[in-house]
Amino acid sequence: MYQALYNLTSNTIISTLIVALVPLTLILLYALFAIWLERKVSAHMQDRLGPMRTGWHGWLQTIADMIKMIQKEDTIAADADKKLFNIAPVLVFAGSFAAFAAIPFSSAIIGSEIEVGLFYIIAISSLVVAGILMAGWSSNNKYSLLGAMRSAAQIVSYEIPTALVVLTMVMYTGTLSLDKISQQQTAYFWNWNLFGGPEFGLAKFILIPFMLVAFIIMFISTLAEVNRTPFDIPEAESELVAGYFTEYSGMKWGMFMLSEYANMFAVSSIVSILFLGGYQSPFGYLGNTLGIEWLVPIEQLFWFVSKTLFFVFVQMWLRWTLPRLRVDQLMTVCWKYLIPYAVANLIIVGIVTLL
Amino acid sequence: MTMTSNKKVYTDEKILKKLMEDSNITIEDALENEMVINMGPQHPATHGVLRLLLRIDGETVVNCVPELGYLHRGYEKMAEEMSYIEFIPHTDRLDYTATMCNNVAYVLAVEKLLGIEAPKRAQYIRMMVAELSRIAAHMVAIGTYAMDVGAVTMVMWTFREREKIQNIFDRLAGARFTTSYTRIGGVASDADDETLKMVREFLDQFHPAFEEMDKLLLPNKIFINRLEGIGVLNKDDAIELGVTGPNLRASGVAYDVRRAKPYLFYDEIDFNIPVYTEGDCLARYFLRGDEVRESVKILYQILDKMPAGEVRANDPKHVLPHKTEIYTKMEELIHDFMIINYGINPPEGDVFFSAENPKGELGFYIVSNGKGKPWKLKIRSPSFCNLQAIAQLCKGAMISDVIAIIGSLDPVMGEADK
Secondary structure: OHHHHHHHHOOHHHHHHHHHHHHHHHHHHHHHHHHHHHHHHHHHHOOOOOOOOOOHHHOOHHHHHHHHHHHOOOOOOOOOOHHHHHHHHHHHHHHHHHHHHHOEOOOOOEOOOOOOHHHHHHHHOOHHHHHHHHHHHHOOOHHHHHHHHHHHHHHHHHHHHHHHHHHHHHHHHOOOOHHHHHHHOOOEHHHOHHHOOOOOOHHHHHHHHHHHHHHHHHHHHHHHHOOOOOOOHHHOHHHHOOHHHOOOOHHHHHHHHHHHHHHHHHHHHHHHHHHOOOOOOOEOOHHHHHOOOOHHHHHHHHHHHHHHHHHHHHHHHHHOOOOOOOHHHHHHHHHHHHHHHHHHHHHHHHHHHHO | OOHHHHOOOOOHHHHHHHHHHHHOOOHHHHHOOEEEEEEOOOOOOOOOOOEEEEEEEOOEEEEEEEEOOOOOOOHHHHHOOOOOOOOHHHHHOOOOOOHHHHHHHHHHHHHHHHOOOOOHHHHHHHHHHHHHHHHHHHHHHHHHHHHHHOOHHHHHHHHHHHHHHHHHHHHHHOOOOOOOOEEOOEEOOOOOHHHHHHHHHHHHHHHHHHHHHHHHHOOOHHHHHHHOOOOOOOHHHHHHHOOOOHHHHOOOOOOOHHHHOOOOOHHHOOOOOOOOOOOOHHHHHHHHHHHHHHHHHHHHHHHHHOOOOOOEOOOOOOOOOOHHHHHHOHHHHHHHHHHHHHOOOOOOEEEEEEEEEOOEEEEEEEEEOOOOOOOEEEEEOHHHHHHOOHHHHHOOOEHHHHHHHHHHHOOOHHHHOO
């Protein structure tokens, strides 16, 4: 996309700015929608209506909340470490925002077509942990500190099964580029990695159950990485008030929230790229059939967003259904179940791919 | 830089001494990483204003000290300055999740002191509202308990059912929350057929709704794992600490005041006392569910057996007359004036009466000196006694377990702090 814009404007600064603005706008638009969706999903699961007054079925509620948050006084506790306290939300948001640079929304809309996209995303999302630790430490609040410690322990632990599954997929697809992984799974839905990948043969059918295992491990561990129920112990409302962002107010709090929703989208998009073909349509494209070329990227955007939003919806669904795990149980799930299965899966998929 | 900051505070001698101190650090000191954390009084999961001081080592609770009294309003002292009738609205504010049960328990204590008895229909209505109130209170208990463990949806579902009960109270008493429905010698107003129909309709739809709630939580392995074997209170400790109600029965003691010392007409009703022997958080959850089912059973029997007749005892010196009669009859006007202004003047003596509340055994000890106001009124509040167990249960648990333990003991601070 950068190259296309550069050809159009022949100005590096303008094209860089536009490329950077596209994911930001997408995140903000998505966050507006996702927060509204979360409220509606929770409301309907709990026999409530949710927001109804602002706009049709309350769709303007998030905008109203944003305006409220911007207007709020920005309070900093007297004993807080002011520098770290102010940097933390920016760092957390930057971490989750930077991940969007490498995500292919469609074959045309991709911030940066780097070859090591997957690696980059795993690396850059670790920035979030640093931000969370900073927030917890600088708040000078025991609940925040406990939340931050829990969060760091959790994210670091769950990055291992995530990385193992990603390694499996990288081994299988032979590339780290998210765009190439998406391209490989083209045409019909049986070419998706979840269904054994594009190559037709005996290996495909052998791989299906193992891909399913990898998919489940990946989904569970990404759920833990974004601190969603049942792994929301860092911000366990009934235990730690709000965890690491207890002391935050106003737009800084809003940034934590925004990055939480952005993270949900980011991990969901990785799951959908790795296993469900990313932006590929399950049935082929209308644009190709009609011979309208510019329609194809738009269709791809549609498929990508709908697949990803489906996973976001599942995350919300789980949040309002399941209770929360305890810290030790959380670690048990990771170290005793997910990692051994992920390693076994890695070996088996490796052998099958070799043969 | 000011001058004072440049002033030498540490002389060489002091620094040397400090270094010597630091060199005496032992392994035990290095392992010392305990933190004291204040859980409450403003905390989302302490059910009001309970304050727990926790000494924690990482996530493990080493010690726990509960501190009560943040909602102390001095009801026992206030009672000495008001007539017996005036205190009825204050009983609403004890256990505010089960207002009707408190109303019933208090007037029964005063009636025992007076030596009068309400008509049978009034007694049955009292029994009905007490059981409805018990369901309402257990709905709050189960809902908030599940919410503390992380299942937020549950609380909305249980409050939905509680709302229906409050609608019945609205029709019956004119208020949804602070009911003040009972009167000395009867109840404020008769339950008409429409109300009884509402109760029956509620009961008919309640069973499937409650099953649905169980289906949300119980097949869930996370929920079971979080609660099983946590906060075990054994039988002897429970008796020694004075724990009553569901918490005692979950520890294997089949003590229920409705059976042990029958009041109202509970001896005419057929119901079981659910008992669990495990004494852990999960047992306390199951027990509340079973009690709700028993209450439904009791309510059906009450509705079937509901006798006809008056709802106020015929005792002009102690029981307030009907409002319509006050305006039309001289005698009633005089009695109303005397009761309101000078009180009901029970005979000298003292009385203790206790009733089975959703939280446990609620007792009133009243000492009368023959005047219109009680000389002393002592409230034995179950939440207060149940909270005695918390320090013992929390020791060695994790922070997440502390929340589950508080939720399972289900204290209501309005009652514990009085």
